[in-house]
Amino acid sequence: MDLLNTLMDKGLRREVPSREEALAVLATSDDDLLDVVAAAGRVRRHWFGRRVKLNYLVNLKSGLCPEDCSYCSQRLGSTAGILKYTWLKPDEASKAAAAGLAGGAKRVCLVASGRGPTDRDVDRVSDTIRTIKEQNEGVEVCACLGLLSDGQAERLREAGADAYNHNLNTSEGTYADITTTHTYADRVDTVHKAHAAGLSACSGLIAGMGESDEDLVDVVFSLRALDPDSVPVNFLIPVEGTPLAKEWNLTPQRCLRILAMVRFVCPDVEVRIAGGREVHLRTMQPLALHLANSIFLGDYLTTEGQAGKADLEMIADAGFEVEGTDQVTLPEHRVSAGGGGCGSHEGAGGCGSQEGAGGVCGSVPAATAAAEPRTDLVAVRRRGAGTDLAPNA
């Protein structure tokens, strides 16, 4: 297919595709799906080989958020039965992080619900970062605390943070449909602040909120313009008790096309499959490793993932290898430019990785039948941080 040869060549040269080409990837038929994966997979292997970076989420503070992100189970007015707790102490967070690192993760993503941190919160998280770094040599730490005020990114950097995650989530044109308590411009501003402080910027999206193909292409091109080192791709987990609980719009094939499109537009960036991997890709997860070079190990912020052991087996069975702490994630030209890569929130989520997700317009992939609700695959997290039970790692 000429389209795929063109996109593959552009990806190998780090050349930006046209919007029309990106839209055409999303419109490919199921008959062409393996060709799409093969072409984007070649770009992935060119920049990242067969390595899979594992990241581990620690939810430092869960629920009770005053913001109204429609996709999020921690939002204002959410009736989802999630764990609710205030700040973990540094030792508690470090213990949770250690479980993920022992399971093979090289990056820990420290996430907290809320609009953004107070200066006191930044002090707390700084203590936690220092504790984790002292107790776990070589670990990368990404913070995901919401909107940042002036000077906060610099303080996190001084405390040892390597990266900061803040997702754009959806297109500028539909942002107000999913959240009213802050703006798209607020989010862009925080990504700029992270960059300016010398933190590796991590910013991604949530698919499946009812957005159109054009919206998806818009947000991915906006992300490319922001130039983050990592792009988490969340697939909405429609959690009961959130406004988007009925938004079951994704099929495994649709998810693969979205990941391929992101890889073509952001060829040399760490593309991470974030929340919703198990719920929406299901048995097609191994194919997605040909597109993304990074995943979360174990559980998400408020929902459970598959067992960490199953993640490791899947990676090995698919012919990939877990990236070690002695291996550099990003291609040489990005490392020398000063970057690192980061994470996700929850399923979809405000801060970085996903949690749930919200509803916007309403397009259905042209070539694939409508998605069936798989509420049986959505389980609220009941173990790990904030509980007395061992974490999944």
Ligand code: SF4
């Ligand atoms: S995504 Fe973040 S800011 Fe939005 S409601 Fe959830 S925790 Fe709050």
